[in-house]
Amino acid sequence: MSGRSWIILVVIFLILLIAGGIVYYMWRSAPEELTPPAQAPAAGPAPQPTPPTAVIPAGTLITYTASGYSPSTLTVRVGTVVTFKNNSAGPMWPASAMHPSHAVYPTIGGCVGSTFDACKPIQPGETWTFEFDIAGKWKYHDHLSPAFTGTVVVGETSQPEPYK
Numbered sequence: 001m002s003g004r005s006w007i008i009l010v011v012i013f014l015i016l017l018i019a020g021g022i023v024y025y026m027w028r029s030a031p032e033e034l035t036p037p038a039q040a041p042a043a044g045p046a047p048q049p050t051p052p053t054a055v056i057p058a059g060t061l062i063t064y065t066a067s068g069y070s071p072s073t074l075t076v077r078v079g080t081v082v083t084f085k086n087n088s089a090g091p092m093w094p095a096s097a098m099h100p101s102h103a104v105y106p107t108i109g110g111c112v113g114s115t116f117d118a119c120k121p122i123q124p125g126e127t128w129t130f131e132f133d134i135a136g137k138w139k140y141h142d143h144l145s146p147a148f149t150g151t152v153v154v155g156e157t158s159q160p161e162p163y164k
């Protein structure tokens, strides 16, 4: 190989090296060039974030802890959706009296008796809701710990008081 061929090879090598460096530099800087400019603060009020869970109306929540249901008696009007929330460390299973037939609440179609029955363990932190459409004084229990009981008093639409 002549000295001239060597020079040509070195020049080609250098051109490739420089071209590679340019390509590498463009590849490195491309993402920064594509990044949109930071958004200016929106004029007017910022949009409100959507709450992660639905808001539970006051007076419709029964919490379950290691000491049972609270409040032990809840008074609501007909048609109220009551939320049972498990704040204990283990599962809960709200169900209509009586254990184990669960048939006092006068509906049919539940897994055992009435539809007032979670029909499955409700895990810690989770909720179960039931709509009380029938006026009366409805006892319930925790199907997993039947000693834990409570009462939902369902009054007529306009007058829940006499049922207290």
Ligand SMILES: [Cu+2]
Pocket: 095, 098, 099, 100, 101, 102, 141, 142, 143, 144, 146
């Ligand atoms: Cu039961």
